[in-house]
């Protein structure tokens with residue numbers, strides 16, 4: 001499938017050209033061509049901004065260029081091959097490379113080269129291989145590549161190329177490999193590509209190409225690999241394509257293609273290995289002949305409009321690894337409707353079987369346990385499956401995902417499920433399962449997600465669930481579970497997503513142990529018979545955003561500690577027997593959007609702050625002793641002075657900069673005054689987000705959406721389904737400390753909400769398709785980049801101007817205000833630990849917000865923080881850690897001598913100095 005034979009030949013050829021003994025080489029008195037080559041290579045070296053591996057250090061005047069690393073010369077001491085792959089080079093490709101007139105092989109792949117490809121490359125008439133894949137190269141593909149007549153391989157995939165594919169590429173009659181995948185190419189595919197009669201590999205996947213697949217493709221008789229997935233190609237597949245009998249790999253996934261796939265495609269393409277037609281609008285039947293292609297490894301048809309039955313013959317496909325026909329209208333009927341599973345038992349390499357979201361009726365055959373021992377994912381959900389779960393399912397020892405939700409499966413959950421030691425996700429929701437939850441489920445120690453919702457499960461929840469130490473989410477709602485909630489369930493500190501036990505018959509009190517659920521985002525215990533007080537220990541569930549305990553028999557007061565849960569967005573305690581006053585602290589929850597306390601026995605005065613200001617968000621009916629009127633309100637003076645210090649900072653700056661600022665001072669004061677009253681109206685509505693959604697939002701984490709990389713991962717721009725622009729920070733869990741940083745960031749931001757802090761929309765904890773742990777933080781997207789970019793002049797206003805004096809001052813105030821909040825107003829003080837201009841970002845309205853809390857410290861236990869060393873980026877270590885003079889001189893020297901940017905660092909230093917970051921960093 002890969003052009004490896006071609007590459008091998010190329011590499012061998014270049015090795016042969018390397019003189020075996022240096023002393024045999026022609027006299028080193030340099031010919032003029034040699035000088036041109038030397039100059040070209042030195043120019044290339046000069047166009048590199050960084051060379052972390054130091055490979056180019058050997059490229060110096062004092063040595064023979066044929067000995068430079070990565071350089072291969074021909075017998076006339078002219079450069080014939082240049083191999084700079086995988087050196088993490090940054091910079092651009094110098095146009096002088098076009099002077100290496102004897103160059104035959106140019107390998108630039110796997111670097112971070114940017115800029116355009118110089119059109120001078122078109123002058124390399126001997127060029128046979130050009131591989132510049134996996135870089136950040138932009139601009140258009142130079143049309144004059146067509147002059148490189150001997151080109152056999154052109155690989156520019158995984159860059160940021162734009163524009164259309166030049167039709168002149170069709171002149172490269174020797175071209176065997178053309179890879180332009182994963183770019184931003186637009187326009188239609190030129191039909192001249194059909195002239196490339198030597199082509200064996202054509203990859204145009206993951207671009208923005210439109211229009212039809214050219215009929216001329218039918219002339220590419222040598223073609224083995226055709227990948228055009230993830231584009232906007234529309235129309236029918238040209239019938240002549242199905243005559244290319246050499247095709248091995250055919251990938252049309254995720255386009256707007258329609259029409260029927262010919263029934264005899266398998267006879268016409270007898271060498272097929274991969275056949276991917278998923279995410280299109282194909283109609284008709286699954287072509288029966290495909291089940292005769294014994295070489296096939298991967299068949300993917302999901303998300304189309306295919307109907308009819310699964311054709312016979314699956315037993316022929318011994319090499320099958322993946323079979324996915326999910327999300328179609330495939331039918332089967334009768335109890336034997338799933339017998340095709342039996343014929344798949346001969347496919348001993350099967351890893352992935354997906355038949356979900358179809359119209360398949362039948363009983364899961366006992367033979368399911370004889371499927372490949374490598375089976376990793378089994379999707380059976382949303383069909384018309386009935387009968388019991390066969391006990392043999394416990395034999396599928398490699399299974400990581402088993403989803404049977406949304407069927408009519410009855411009987412009990414077989415305890416044999418507990419043998420699936422690799423299982424990460426178990427989905428049994430919305431079926432007719434009865435009996436008890438087997439205690440053996442507790443043996444599934446790898447489980448991260450357990451869905452039992454919507455069945456008729458009874459008895460008590462087994463305490464063995466407390467052994468599921470990897471569990472992120474459990475939903476056992478809408479069953480007939482009874483008894484008390486086992487304490488063990490509350491000791492699962494891994495629970496970071498959802499605990500839903502609502503709509504059962506659970507009774508007894510809420511255990512104190514709930515305080516162990518420090519990471520869970522949503523708890524729903526509504527619709528049970530739980531009683532007793534709501535334990536103040538709930539105040540330790542610091543990640544909580546959604547809390548519902550309505551429709552139970554809870555009594556006593558609402559604990560004040562709920563006000564500690566700064567991330568709360570929704571609270572429902574309605575339909576209980578709660579008494580006493582509404583805690584003032586509820587009014588201080590800046591993020592609260594929904595509060596339902598109706599039908600309790602609450603009394604006293606309704607607080608007037610926060611959520612209580614917005615009557616439509618608060619439900620208090622059915623509490624006859626509550627009083628809202630100002631008549632029964634004792635005047636409270638809750639005025640705080642959070643802005644005091646800001647004003648002082650501003651005054652300092654005024655003092656320092658000049659008297660002209662007086663005018664602006666008035667402006668900033670009014671601005672600052674708004675801070676306390678403004679809460680972000682556009683607060684995110686995405687409590688639980690999936691890997692798939694982020695994958696989609698960032699276009700498969702496409703490099704063109706990459707906005708930055710840091711020590712702990714990469715940040716991508718993305719658009720959620722509702723159009724919200726977000727920045728997705730994907731953690732590189734392999735990097736030491738990434739997980740710690742993730743926790744730090746979550747802790748810091750879950751508890752903190754302020755208009756000058758970057759808003760965390762949500763977090764994603766999931767498994768990626770390789771079943772590896774995936775963690776990402778999703779922030780609101782900041783359209784105007786970082787303060788650093790502005791200070792350094794990398795960003796400018798549309799009229800070309802930099803940050804104005806007012807904007808600098810406002811940014812300083814914004815940052816100071818965020819810091820003041822973090823240190824003083826946040827329930828748990830947070831120290832950012834890495835405050836620097838690159839961590840201050842600007843939104844579309846040029847409001848500065850503090851971001852990147854990867855090193856933040858939540859000052860829960862002060863003693864432990866004192867033993868830590870200094871943290872942060874050199875030059876921006878918090879001034880409390882150093883002496884005042886040192887910190888001032890540091891920030892002064894780093895502020896690039898611009899007197900105006902100086903005002904920012906001064907104000908930051910002064911601000912920090914004033915607060916002395918009381919407790920840490922000594």
Ligand SMILES: *[C@@H]1O[C@H](CO)[C@@H](O)[C@H](O)[C@H]1NC(C)=O
Nearest residue numbers: 057058059060062063067068
């Ligand atoms: C030039 O490169 C050679 C290796 O090719 C190295 O040994 C030598 O030290 C380099 N000279 C300078 C001045 O960098």
Ligand SMILES: *[C@@H]1O[C@H](CO)[C@@H](O)[C@H](O)[C@H]1NC(C)=O
Nearest residue numbers: 036039095096097098099120
């Ligand atoms: C080499 O290439 C550069 C840039 O394309 C060009 O200006 C120069 O004239 C070329 N010729 C020589 C001999 O260097």
Ligand SMILES: *[C@@H]1O[C@H](CO)[C@@H](O)[C@H](O)[C@H]1NC(C)=O
Nearest residue numbers: 104124125126127149150151
């Ligand atoms: C192109 O390749 C052919 C055959 O390998 C060779 O004879 C010819 O000299 C090459 N042309 C150029 C311009 O390198």
Ligand SMILES: *[C@@H]1O[C@H](CO)[C@@H](O)[C@H](O)[C@H]1NC(C)=O
Nearest residue numbers: 288289291292312313314316
């Ligand atoms: C294709 O497979 C089916 C089912 O296994 C079989 O009946 C048929 O003979 C096969 N056709 C050919 C042409 O091999």
Ligand SMILES: *[C@@H]1O[C@H](CO)[C@@H](O)[C@H](O)[C@H]1NC(C)=O
Nearest residue numbers: 314315316342343344345346
């Ligand atoms: C599996 O292969 C064997 C040997 O070719 C064959 O006899 C048997 O019928 C096949 N089983 C199924 C279920 O197709």
Ligand SMILES: *[C@@H]1O[C@H](CO)[C@@H](O)[C@H](O)[C@H]1NC(C)=O
Nearest residue numbers: 418438439440441442443464
């Ligand atoms: C699985 O769980 C059951 C019930 O908790 C237990 O009796 C059994 O020993 C466990 N099996 C293994 C192999 O640990």
Ligand SMILES: *[C@@H]1O[C@H](CO)[C@@H](O)[C@H](O)[C@H]1NC(C)=O
Nearest residue numbers: 160162163184186208704705
């Ligand atoms: C891709 O190209 C389109 C059309 O030229 C352009 O609108 C879009 O901004 C580009 N996207 C990226 C990420 O470069």
